[in-house]
Amino acid sequence: MNQMGRAAGPLPSVSGRRSPVPILQVATGFWASQALLTAVDLKVFTILFGGPKTVAEVAKESGGDPVALEALLDANCALGFLHRNGDRYRNDEASNVYLVEGSPGSYVDLVRFMRDPLFGIWQGLADTATAPTRS
Numbered sequence: 001m002n003q004m005g006r007a008a009g010p011l012p013s014v015s016g017r018r019s020p021v022p023i024l025q026v027a028t029g030f031w032a033s034q035a036l037l038t039a040v041d042l043k044v045f046t047i048l049f050g051g052p053k054t055v056a057e058v059a060k061e062s063g064g065d066p067v068a069l070e071a072l073l074d075a076n077c078a079l080g081f082l083h084r085n086g087d088r089y090r091n092d093e094a095s096n097v098y099l100v101e102g103s104p105g106s107y108v109d110l111v112r113f114m115r116d117p118l119f120g121i122w123q124g125l126a127d128t129a130t131a132p133t134r135s
Contacts, residue, residue, distance in 0.1 A: 035075040037115050040108055044073070045081070045091055045099035052088035 039045060042062040047053065055073060059066040073089050076082040081095045091099070098107040 032075075032079055033115075035072060035079060036081065037111065038072055039076050039081070040099060040111050042069075042072075043101065044076070045095050046101045048082070048089060048091045049096060049100045049103075052085065052090040054087050055089070058089065 047061045055070045059069050077084050097105045101108050
């Protein structure tokens with residue numbers, strides 16, 4: 001796997017054609033960013049900075065629904081931002097450095113800026129691409 005979570009090396013062909021996997025990875029890429037952004041908004045990484053916690057503990061501190069929050073935490077585990085051991089979740093080492101509010105190396109504000117306002121700008125790309133050009 002490379003840094004983006006994609007298989008390293010050439011992709012298998014489908015009936016002698018190139019694989020559609022790269023297309024699907026890009027088309028669903030926002031799923032991963034939304035999982036990260038939502039965890040940042042709910043302060044999950046800051047909550048877990050003190051050590052491993054259960055879903056119920058994270059839900060109580062974040063105001064999240066335990067069932068939905070477990071899915072969010074598991075998604076962040078799949079992305080490598082969190083780790084799960086039994087019923088307890090903990091931050092990855094990089095998450096402790098970059099995703100905890102107030103830490104010296106925190107990227108929380110940058111991550112939020114990438115969503116607000118940048119996400120809205122990118123969401124309007126089709127309008128921009130079809131708008132008349134100003135001279």
